[in-house]
Amino acid sequence: MLAERPYGAVRVEDIAAEAELAKGTLYQYFADKDEIAAALGAELFGWLLAVAEAGLAQVRDGLLPALAGLEAFLQSVWEGYARDPVLFRLLVLDRPELLAALSAPAERGGARLLEAVEAFVHEAQKRGEAGPVDPQVVSHGLWALVVGGLVIAGRGEVGEDDLRRHAWACAAAFVKGICGPGAYDPVAGGPQGSW
Numbered sequence: 001m002l003a004e005r006p007y008g009a010v011r012v013e014d015i016a017a018e019a020e021l022a023k024g025t026l027y028q029y030f031a032d033k034d035e036i037a038a039a040l041g042a043e044l045f046g047w048l049l050a051v052a053e054a055g056l057a058q059v060r061d062g063l064l065p066a067l068a069g070l071e072a073f074l075q076s077v078w079e080g081y082a083r084d085p086v087l088f089r090l091l092v093l094d095r096p097e098l099l100a101a102l103s104a105p106a107e108r109g110g111a112r113l114l115e116a117v118e119a120f121v122h123e124a125q126k127r128g129e130a131g132p133v134d135p136q137v138v139s140h141g142l143w144a145l146v147v148g149g150l151v152i153a154g155r156g157e158v159g160e161d162d163l164r165r166h167a168w169a170c171a172a173a174f175v176k177g178i179c180g181p182g183a184y185d186p187v188a189g190g191p192q193g194s195w
Contacts, residue, residue: 007094012036038098041091044080045099045113051076052116059123066124067179071172073116077146078168085160089150114139121179130179138178145171 016023055069081088091099117139124130153163
């Protein structure tokens with residue numbers, strides 16, 4: 001249903017009809033359509049947080065280089081998009097406040113999505129894999145790539161297959177360009193030295 005109509009045009013009554021439920025039955029479990037979207041997104045973004053936490057554990061245990069862990073996490077973000085592009089787009093573009101609530105530390109104790117990226121960068125810096133880049137610059141730059149990719153795909157400027165195939169590669173190149181040896185140092189205004 002969300003693939004055919006904008007989120008704002010979808011009513012709880014429409015969701016109930018699609019699910020072949022009485023509207024009252026749906027309201028017993030959900031107060032509104034945002035709660036329904038949050039419930040649907042909890043599994044997808046819970047999986048992403050679990051991937052991040054597992055990757056960070058491997059990094060902290062010395063089983064995986066931090067930047068390789070970050071790249072694997074970025075790949076999983078695009079795999080999450082491929083699992084349910086409509087829901088992913090809804091939560092990232094239309095209802096980012098729901099995404100923020102889903103990725104909050106809450107009962108799972110997990111880091112938020114951007115904080116996970118920052119944790120990978122911190123670990124890379126501790127191990128000498130990354131220079132003095134601000135981890136928030138990395139997380140916000142990567143998020144801008146995700147959101148920008150979804151926007152241009154939504155406008156039809158790039159096909160879904162191209163978005164899935166190339167987006168994670170662009171994100172990985174961004175990480176290497178800003179964190180890797182010889183990357184641009186925003187503090188010094190030039191390339192970073194070897195670490």
